Amino acid sequence: MVLITLVSSDEQNFPVERELLKQSGTIETLIVNMNLDDEDTDAAAMPIPLPNVKGDVLEKVIQWMEHHKGDPVKEGDNEDNNAEIVVPQWDDDFFKPAMYGSKHLELTVAASYLDIKNLLTLSCKAISNTFKGKTGPQIREEWGVPNEFTPEEEEAIRKENEWSE
Amino acid sequence: MRFTDICPYDSLTPLEKMPYVALVEVTKNLDGLSFDFLSITSTTMKRRLSELDNKPIKEIRRLELKKTTIRKCFRTVPACYIYAQCGWKTLESTHQLTPRPIDFDNISFNDILRSVVVNAVCVNHTFIPCGKTFQWRDEVINIDRKTLCVTSKTLRKRIGDLNTKGPLREIRRLEISRTVARFNATRTQPVCRIFIHYPKRAVKLYITDHVIIEMHIKRGQPKRRSLLCGFKNSPKQEPKVPYTIHTIPASIVVFDDLLRKVTDNSVCINHSFYQSGKQIMPVVDAIANIPRRIRGIFRRRQIREDYFTxxxxxxxxEIFKHLTRKDLDYLKGVNKKIHSVSNDKSLDKIKWEQGGLYICQRKRLQLRSSNSKRCKEEKIYIVPLPFEPKFLTRLHSILRGHNVKSLTCWSMKCDMNMDPIRQEERSSSFTQLIKGIPIVEMKAVGNIIPSLITEQFLATVCASGMIAFISELFPVDYYQHKFQVSESFLPYLLKFHSLKAPGMILHTNWIVNLIMDYLNEEEEFGKREEIFNKMSDPCRVDFVGWEFAVDRPITSQLIKQQIRAAEFQYTLLPTLNDEKHSIVNIRNNMRAIISPFAWEVEDGAATFHVVEIEFCHELESS
Structure with a gap:
């Protein structure tokens, strides 16, 4: 079993199975460019730095990849009907504890940066599910987003959407 | 003692029963109300809130929560007041209540406050407990600040300020706070608040921990007597939180977990939570009524830090791609950044729907579209509607939400007795409606549209980008509203890829030159053709050419005289009933087929000459 070491922004090392990393487009490209797949190359001696991912987030990413080991990897743009995607129970439980905090959002950013399409899709879907059927003020309250609109601007937005209600 | 003992409900008239708002220190419950999240230390307060959980009340009119601080030997003012509106029979209290009628003469109001009350001239004065903010709409007269027994210089100044302007009609609310310096340099709770209200008739109760004050207002009493006030049973007999009005425009809601539960509860309306160390915000609907400077002191508590944006x-x-159009519309109102991102074109396929959109009348002056998505680059059908300016304006506002490339109207109705002003208004609204829409078709619109089609109308819509305007009506309608165009209109006509306006009369002598000019503009023709081809089938217009009237018949001889034979080839196309003419541009093979025909009008007494000119490439026509 080939292990490849990932190094987080806070310089934590994470040895990861080569097979798992196929889910990440970014790391896969790096592996190919660094010839880490060659038999002659000592992969363990060449850690891959990930300066945009913190250690605790990377740990979560690896945890997710381990669970989804062997899942088909999406390629190209996602043309699926996004509305019909269902977040599996395991993933829902995985995302839920940190849903409104920074951790889940950092995980989403990491998924985007590492180009892990399945993780990105499910993570985004989990976030978008929290918006369903909620009004602007409710979303603001739930996510702690400050309201930057003046009453006049809010009224203008309301009128803009009025026609379809 | 029970409330009902003090004021038997059955003894009240129906009128008296209606508007009461009772101030209840310990009231009944709210579904789901929990005090676990309330950041108070007072066990009394917790007990009160737990009691709220036990029994429901119909409606809470007002809830005041105040932070209670545990001190060594005494408590501060009560931590919680709940003003509930409910039947008297349901009011109960576990407290020992000692009812006592108010004797105004013995109230130890200080003179200044009495002056304010007696004059009844204040409107909506609010002195915020922090002692730093207050507001008035106008001012109070006859206030002698020397008699104000407050220690705060700031407060004295404020009261004095009230004297600097003219009188007001009534006092709706006046809160005066006194700040007392203490050894630990903190401030006490407000010393007194006065809420003055003028109900028609009222019996109100005020309960403190130990005292209940009852006041009867009888029919015909002076308004000022309706002041309800209470005392804290303190040695100084200072007035203490007397009463509040039923509803005030500027209701305030505290957003912590507990209070959100309260506000989420359907039984609550108009909560007003006092500033008590918590951050508070106004109810959205009420914010407009809060003066700007007051607004600043209410801040929404940030429950969570904003990581999302x-x-x-x-x-x-990526997240937005999983949402529906309606969710996106709501999301737009969350934040400016989100608003900006939600306008990204990649979300268009969620927001826009392919296909036609039908707009029909729902109720009087209300329109309804056939689906909830906006249609982009598609055809809009407008089915029978009154041809009224209000409708046209409303229609215009609906169409602004779409990217309309094609508009089809049919069977628009209109009263026949149009006065000139209304006619002009309609014409203006209609022009505004269709301006900028490339293709407009009018079908079975009676005598309305022909009367609107004028040289100015066509020039305006053409300048706004219209390339096809087709009106299919009876000849008599056109004949009744025929109009002669000037030569200055011809450049506009050349821009129309498709125009059917048989009421428009051109000089026959212009026709051949006009056609030759058009056939020379192959490039322009190609561009317009491209616009047509990009549209899906329902939007296309089959007819490419013009149809209008001429002042005299167009003949083969006339064409031969005017055509530039070196550039164009003329052919007479004999048909069964009539004759047609063909002009082909030799250079680019663009072809015009001219079909003249005549309508008999005025019961056969007159003839209306109309010509249809169809353009195409020669290969297509062959």
Whole structure:
């Protein structure tokens, strides 16, 4: 079993199975460019730095990849009907504890940066599910987003959407 | 003692029963109300809130929560007041209540406050407990600040300020706070508040921990007597939180977990939570009524830190792709950044729907579209509607939400007795409606549209980008509203890829030159053709050419005289009933087929000459 070491922004090392990393487009490209797949190359001696991912987030990413080991990897743009995607129970439980905090959002950013399409899709879907059927003020309250609109601007937005209600 | 003992409900008239708002220190419950999240230390307060959980009340009119501080030997003012509106029979209290009628003469109001009350000239004065903010709409007269027994210089100044302007009609609310310096340099709770209200008739109760004050207002009493006030049973007999009005426009809601539960509860309306160390915000609907400077002191408590909007735009877009159009519409109102990202074109396929959109009348002056999505680059059908300016304006506002490329109207109705002003208004609204829409078709619109089609109308819509205007009506309608165009209109006519306006009369002598000019503009023709081809089938217009009237018949001889034979080839096309003419541009093979025909009008007494000119490439026509 080939292990490849990932190094987080806070310089934590994470040895990861080569097979798992196929889910990440970014790391896969790096592996190919660094010839880490060659038999002659000592992969363990060449850690891959990930300066945009913190250690605790990377740990979560690896945890997710381990669970989804062997899942088909999406390629190209996602043309699926996004509305019909269902977040599996395991993933829902995985995302839920940190849903409104920074951790889940950092995980989403990491998924985007590492180009892990399945993780990105499910993570985004989990976030978008929290918006369903909620009004602007409710979303603001739930996510702690400050309201930057003046009453006049809010009224203008309301009128803009009025026609379809 | 029970409330009902003090004021038997059955003894009240129906009128008296209606508007009461009772101030209840310990009231009944709210579904789901929990005090676990309330950041108070007072066990009394907790007990009160737990009691709220036990029994429901119909409606809470007002809830005041105040932070209670445990001190060594005494408590501060009560931590919680709940003003509930409910039947008297349901009011109960476990407290020992000692009812006592108010004797105004013995109230130890200080003179200044009495002056304010007696004059009844204040409107909506609010002195915020922090002692730093207050507001007035106008001012109070006859206030002698020397008699104000407050220690605060600031407060004295404020009261004095009230004297600097003219009188007001009534006092709706006046809160005066006294700040007392203490050894630990903190401030006490407000010393007194006065809420003055003028109900028609009222019996109101005020309960403190130990005292209940009852006041009867009888029919015909002076308004000022309706002041309800209470005392804290303190040695100084200072007035203490007397009463509040039923509803005030500027209701305030505290957003902590507990209070959100309260506000989420359907039984609550108009909560007003006093500033008590918590951050508070106004109810959205009421914010407009709060003076700007007061607004500043109410801040919404940040329950969570905002991580969401820190996400990169690409991630936000990924999230938004999973939403429906309606969710996106709501999301737009969350934040400026989100608003901006939600307008990204990649979300268009969620927001826009392919296909036609039908707009029909729902109720009087209300329109309804056939689906909830906006249609982009598609055809809009407008089915029978009154041809009224209000409708046209409303229609215009609906169409602004779409990217309309084609508009089809039919069977628009209109009263026949149009006065000139209304006619002009209609014409203006209609022009505004269709301006900028490339293709407009009018079908079975009676005598309305022909009367609107004028040289100015066509020039205006052409200048706004219209390339096809087709009106299919009876000849008599056109004949009744025929109009002669000037030569200055011809450049506009050349821009029309498709125009059917048989009421428009051109000089026959212009026709051949006009056609030759058009056939020379192959490039322009190609551009317009491209616009047509990009549209899906329902939007296309089969007819490419013009149809209008001429002042005299167009003949083969006339064409031969005017055509530039070196550039164009003329052919007479004999048909069964009539004759047609063909002009082909030799250079680019663009072809015009001219079909003249005549309508008999005025019961056969006159003839209306109309010509249809169809353009195509020669290969297509062959």
């Amino acid at each position: 820190r996400l990169p735009d690409t991630c936000l877009l």
